[in-house]
Amino acid sequence: TKYAVDTIPAKLKYSVEHEWLDADGKVGITAFAVEQIGDIVFVELPAIGTMVEATKPFGVIESVKAVSELFAPASGKVIAINDTLADTPETVANDCYGAGWLVRIELSNPGEVGALKDAAAYRAMIASL
Numbered sequence: 001t002k003y004a005v006d007t008i009p010a011k012l013k014y015s016v017e018h019e020w021l022d023a024d025g026k027v028g029i030t031a032f033a034v035e036q037i038g039d040i041v042f043v044e045l046p047a048i049g050t051m052v053e054a055t056k057p058f059g060v061i062e063s064v065k066a067v068s069e070l071f072a073p074a075s076g077k078v079i080a081i082n083d084t085l086a087d088t089p090e091t092v093a094n095d096c097y098g099a100g101w102l103v104r105i106e107l108s109n110p111g112e113v114g115a116l117k118d119a120a121a122y123r124a125m126i127a128s129l
Helices: 002-006 031-037 110-115 119-127
Strands: 019-021 026-029 040-044 057-063 067-071 076-081 103-107
Touching (some): 103 110
Antiparallel strands (some): 040 057
16 A cells, blocks of 8 residues: 555546546546455446446456445546456556546546545545554
8 A cells, every 4th residue: 555655646636436536527546445455357338428426336347356436536427438448457566646537537527526635635544544
């Protein structure tokens, strides 16, 4: 967990379910989540145009040891998905804050972003787990 705590990008917002959201609407999972999940073998993402709802599941990430739901950090419409993950799901683990992003959403309620944690609050949350 030390690695995950030390590498939390300040520019992102974080959900209690360990997803991150950037200013462009990109969503991914945190390094802490990657550590918990283990070796990622499959990622199931929604189709472009799908409406997602804050705190509700929008996809699935599968590792050798478990299947985990992905939760939307905010509500909106999926306007892009990371197609490369179909062939290389391990990209999520290798670069979770970069090339391993999952979907991009067009926020339908930007006010929801205020409910997300900043890097310091997220760091404190995972430190207490």
